[in-house]
Amino acid sequence: MHKFIANTEQDRQDMLKVIGAPSMESLFFDIPENLRFNGELNLEPGYSEIEMMNQLQQLSCLNKSIDQLVCFRGAGAYDHYIPTTIKHLAGRSEFFTAYTPYQPEISQGTLQVIFEYQSMLCELTGMDASNASMYDGPTAAVEAAIMAATIKRKKKIVVSKGLNPEARSVMKTYFHFRDFEMVEVELENGKTNPETLRAAMCPNCAGVIIQSPNFLGMVEDMHALGAVAKETKSIFIAYVDPISLAVLETPGNYGADIVIGEGQGLGNVINFGGPYLGFLATRSEHVRKIPGRIVGQSEDLDGKRAFVLTLQAREQHIRRYKATSNICSNQGLNVLMGSIYMATMGKEGLKEVAKQCFDKAQYTYDKLIATGKFKPAFEGKGFFKEFALVSDVPFEKIDQYLIDNGFLGGFSLAEDYGIEGGHLFCVTEMRSKAEIDRLCSMLEVM
């Protein structure tokens, strides 16, 4: 028997007897004979633990991880600091081997974690209500767009090209099959121009999505852009970096109706792109339109504070095809990690992280330009932790040179933004001055 299968040969026999079945095979006699799979699956024999861990080590040797490549790449996936508390606490098996908290009496752990997550997310965004998370930033953008469309009963969404290209490409797929329309607004000098946005608006428009800091790292003029959305009675959707919200104005204060984004930077491993932590928060008036799970506070029979999944009538398992979304899971473990992150960093820590990102990005920007290899892609230094530079040297040459020297450099802006020789650098609090200096002197002598 296999170590993950409990019953012994003797158990099998005893159980078959109780069932009254002559053989294991007979348990599958309800499958029509011509459908029975009688061959052997073309898989290898099972690996032992030793072999399996060796196999994974061998695979990992074929990779170069960001432990080997000092990471200056972001573009939606970030090498932020992960406090040691997270692994130890999120690894508690009562959390990670539990199902969705449908039995609240034995799920208060998960439920309270989500309630606290919702509370902290609302603090950061200045919104009133948050759901229990979405798959990731891009799918949160889709859900927000659909939510806007539902609220406004219109099918068109205007999107700044400052929105993460992954998010726009996912939206395009969904929109195509839903017969929704997406209008993209070009950037000017790396930012969304409110006038250009206004020109793209029309009475049929349900919502506007603006990312800030945008994909190119620039902080957008969200007050002005929000005003354009308001003028046209559109839902204003802000796609934000939660880390940046420790120092940047809250979406609540600049009039966002829905706030979404990618929460990976909140203590989640970079993990080659997933699983991540999409978030979605909104104002009270739209709470019943939120997709996905929400936890609410209530009381038990003794009047003791207790938490439950609430507003389930919106969800697919109750409402079926009338549900606000087909989403059925949330990113429970990622919520947990994000919550432990916020609890560990706290009010001051998150500010310090944000400020370090900003300071180090500013420093790196100047230093990289000083190498003589780059010039600014846009005017001004109004960026948060990422910025775009342009080089005359072909992108691939710089990229490979840096990899050979132990760095993962900027992200190419050629494909998504047509900026040939464009590099989007990211500098988080993880990068030490020594690493930055080494990167720059490496490029200087290239």
Add this chain to the structure above:
Amino acid sequence: MHKFIANTEQDRQDMLKVIGAPSMESLFFDIPENLRFNGELNLEPGYSEIEMMNQLQQLSCLNKSIDQLVCFRGAGAYDHYIPTTIKHLAGRSEFFTAYTPYQPEISQGTLQVIFEYQSMLCELTGMDASNASMYDGPTAAVEAAIMAATIKRKKKIVVSKGLNPEARSVMKTYFHFRDFEMVEVELENGKTNPETLRAAMCPNCAGVIIQSPNFLGMVEDMHALGAVAKETKSIFIAYVDPISLAVLETPGNYGADIVIGEGQGLGNVINFGGPYLGFLATRSEHVRKIPGRIVGQSEDLDGKRAFVLTLQAREQHIRRYKATSNICSNQGLNVLMGSIYMATMGKEGLKEVAKQCFDKAQYTYDKLIATGKFKPAFEGKGFFKEFALVSDVPFEKIDQYLIDNGFLGGFSLAEDYGIEGGHLFCVTEMRSKAEIDRLCSMLEVM
């Protein structure tokens, strides 16, 4: 404030007020002024987590671990397989952040783990009672020797040179200060000759310690050696490898009075030599002479099964200078890991590990001799997982050659056994045929 110190500046002030102390400094006014340390400790400022983990990574880069060097070295510290269960379960903080189970009502976890450990250890050794562990094999040897001396009221212990040199050297230190005498019996053809042992015995002798498989890997004739001890009414102490007991005769069956050894191989990380898991088990008649903690089964007020530390009247915190030993801690976490190991491997798994060690050692022995670089150090293949070979090439040359090629080869037998060019190889179940073959072909072309 520091992250591991809870009180804020405000708390400090509030608490000082309650105490009625004018300042933090005043809390130390009971220290005579000339003893107060007014300078700054010559330590660095505190490292942040990021800096600390970087520092450890940098240190680790100055090492070559046995992930980089395929390990054919044993000699008392073994690269045995560690099931994945151990880290996950022993890492549960209710276990590892608990103190000694002096409050049994909230320590049933620790207590039951020890009770089960005692039970399994007795199964392996054929003894009646085990303590809750000792620091390591060598100190267990000392404690067993003292126990024999106490039982027999004599001060001399006869020890085979097959006993681990670390153990003998630790015994020498203790014995020197206790005015005990240790007599070493030379090996013949890698084993203890019962006749030579008999010649070393005298009426003043309290006990005999024989290791089997001995340090050189050979299985000793424990029946004959035990008989010699019995003839002279000495306590027969067997120092054994618990893994080997899955296939080798139980010390209980060959007449051992006390069984000791190093339990690291039972699921404990190799960890540069510690912390390890010394064990000590004995027959019923000597149970009150056992050093260290013991757990017993009892009942609570409701008659429910419960476990407690028992026979505490032997211990230092009750009996003070009349205690059987000054040992006060046990290797609680190592006991836990050893227990999870035995529970995971179980009856069949431990046998399979032992058999794989044996088969692979036999195979490697033949193959290494076939390289032409080695010849047997002793006649016969009566070894378990370690064996001694001799080479004409200087030891250091082979050792460095292997390290340069990614292997940690055998342990030098020159210093402890005067065998110039002697290598003690160890082959555990972790070594694959491919690794063994690679080692041998590497040596062949050397």
Add this chain to the structure above:
Amino acid sequence: VYEKLLFEVSKEGRKAYSLPATGVPSVELSSAIAPELLRKEDAQLPELCEVDVVRHYTGLSNKNYGVDTGFYPLGSCTMKYNPKINEDAASVPGMSRLHPYQPDSTLQGTLRMMHELSDMLAEIAGMDSVTLQPAAGAHGELLGLFLIKAYHQHNNDFKRTKIIVPDSAHGTNPATAAVAGFDIVEIASEADGSVNVEALKAALSDEVAGFMLTNPSTLGLFEKSIKEIAELVHEAGGLLYYDGANMNAIMGKTRPGDMGFDVMHYNLHKTFSTPHGGGGPGAGPVGVKKFLEPFLPKPVVSLKDGKYFMDYDRPLSIGKIKGFYGNYGILLRAYTYIKTMGREGIKEVSETAVLNANYMMHRLKKDFDLPMDRLCKHEFVLAGVKENGMVVSTLDVAKRLLDYGYHPPTIYFPLIVHEAIMVEPTETESKETLDEFCDAMIKIAHEAIESPELLKEAPHNTPVKRINEAKAARDLILTYKDSLKG
């Protein structure tokens, strides 16, 4: 029991973090960013020291019940044991500390793993090609329907706007079809949960894009007419979608691809042992037959000249449905699971899952109503306690099970069974565990008659008692701030 919220532990000036000194000059934010775009008031995140954080989450974990705590026979959720080696696999640094935009040359190990996993999943289900991109089962369903739509559109067949769904289906099926922009045609099932073939025939037309089905059905019974169903759907020009929720019943015994399904999703968090994480993340790869392969989302991990690469050159691809490439951490776990189970083990999984379900069904049918008393697959559905005259509901039984230390089965699903109790033991549970659970169930059935109030007032031994769910929906306290207002 630990009773506090983070915010109630918080105190100004505490910290649980440590960061290095920056080393670089500090720059005024307002020197680069307009002051009106800077935050005025701090976000009121809690302030704790490390020991507070640790005790908080340790205390909360102790109010949770996971598979590692005990038996979790939650029907249709496949709460099997999650092997610890999966977690170790997912935390090998060289496999997880990877940026999603690294060049392929630095990712050969990871790409190979993904390629291999796709192949293994395809083999197990008898499909031709598998994408790993969907983040969850429902997400996989959505992709599946997108693919069906793309296929019809590619054939210039734009009138197929309907998806047929049985009324016994999981709620996600109709919800997904709606999100994918289809109209839903729900057909009534037979009393035993199987497809009513006549109803299906009646629903089929040239407006039907596809039919969504799970097999075994949500009642745990194998759909015998599946071949006929497939032919009917295909003849009508529709495609057949397989909901992989119940795949734990059939691995190595029969394959959706062989049954005639064209597209399907897998639930890696069910069948392939990745932990449910208190609600996620899961992963919902989608398998297709050859003719649908060109439509799969971008990128596809491909192999050329011994090098793996992310293939974006897919002209017919529907595009992306998720950022990056799927829930990679979950994929690593499932890869490890399939590799460690191997050829024989995978088959043994389903055999044992079915054995366990049939065994429990036989043990329980004396004391509980069993509407369909015949060979089941990996799960079975009871219809409440026998002869209790409705004093005691299925909900009461479930709550009482909490007192016995078990997670209850799924209740009130599928909708077509009255007072449904849906039990799925999985293969990882021993006969002893099944027996002890059955003993508890039978004891509860007796209690239902002898002392029903014990059930009505259950649970008695949990960290909280029954919770007022109506109050939660009425008060809508969704944040700590809300709770302070009340």
Add this chain to the structure above:
Amino acid sequence: VYEKLLFEVSKEGRKAYSLPATGVPSVELSSAIAPELLRKEDAQLPELCEVDVVRHYTGLSNKNYGVDTGFYPLGSCTMKYNPKINEDAASVPGMSRLHPYQPDSTLQGTLRMMHELSDMLAEIAGMDSVTLQPAAGAHGELLGLFLIKAYHQHNNDFKRTKIIVPDSAHGTNPATAAVAGFDIVEIASEADGSVNVEALKAALSDEVAGFMLTNPSTLGLFEKSIKEIAELVHEAGGLLYYDGANMNAIMGKTRPGDMGFDVMHYNLHKTFSTPHGGGGPGAGPVGVKKFLEPFLPKPVVSLKDGKYFMDYDRPLSIGKIKGFYGNYGILLRAYTYIKTMGREGIKEVSETAVLNANYMMHRLKKDFDLPMDRLCKHEFVLAGVKENGMVVSTLDVAKRLLDYGYHPPTIYFPLIVHEAIMVEPTETESKETLDEFCDAMIKIAHEAIESPELLKEAPHNTPVKRINEAKAARDLILTYKDSLKG
């Protein structure tokens, strides 16, 4: 609550392990080893599958109370919070997957860590040199006494066979002196636990090898006459030993080396935050003044020409006292702790530990007898509930605290205080935690008067109730096999 023993879960044929096929030929054991040396009957280890193992130990962990569970004010044990980064440090593979007999050239990182840790410990205590070899506090004491003996022997002074120990000392002090082959002279302490200098003078002679002391004393009070004591002992030709158990009170404020101590041990598992592990492992490095350095155990980690090496060339060394080099995994944790606390943090530890102790002492002294009402250091000793006429004992108070969710303080130690309750909060606990605990203590003091039976029958809410310890010692059921006989 989980109630089973491993052996009761076991069933023949189950397995929780997986091993690779050997790949090499199988050899009959008896072909190489005489049959009488082979095992005849299998060791009856349990047989479980992985989920059984996992649930067993998860269930057991839930019957344990650790620092991560809650407050643990166990006097003289310094149950401070164990930072999680220590655990991460100890599991860096390149620092832990090391064979103890690797050549020094492959160990430069590890040797540097050990060298640095020795230096840091020496600096904190004002000693000249530190060995990391002892495995625990008691082991460190033993080494310390060996060093004292070696020193006298080296001076051909063989008549010094006595060690003086105060009657307030930890039990390990006299036990260790006995194990080291000394005769013990116990001297009565003053009522406040301090050294009775006259008694000491009377005990000193040219037969005295040394005097063992802890400062602050086991009553948590600083020994004011320490300079005089040191001079007296030294004048008599003896050496002064410092028991490091109470070092958490004085770091950065005063140093044993400066007080005149010649040799001492550190408890890394107390002062330096390594976890207690349910009883161990700990680590008990020993620090000495220059003149004792030559006697330190072998090997010593030394530095020459920029290379670290294991120095075995120590002609006066007493030899080894433990296999290999100490509890290395624990050393790594303590190294990490000192580095992360740093210069300022280390001092703040002791300041806060003392602040917390004094604060609690003031809050509790109204309801509990406080024999020594004056400035304490890191801990203080109460003498039972006030005015209860002995209906309620200190044991009852301790057991009742379990019901309130706390680990009780140390009780009935030191022996010189009647009904002693010894409270050590440590610096890692917040004012709120201290206040809540004090509130519970005060409530219990009231309960002791109003409803003493509540205390006599406590605990009420624990996995088991009070246990019959006499029965355990009488029946001596020490293994599962024993339990089957009964």
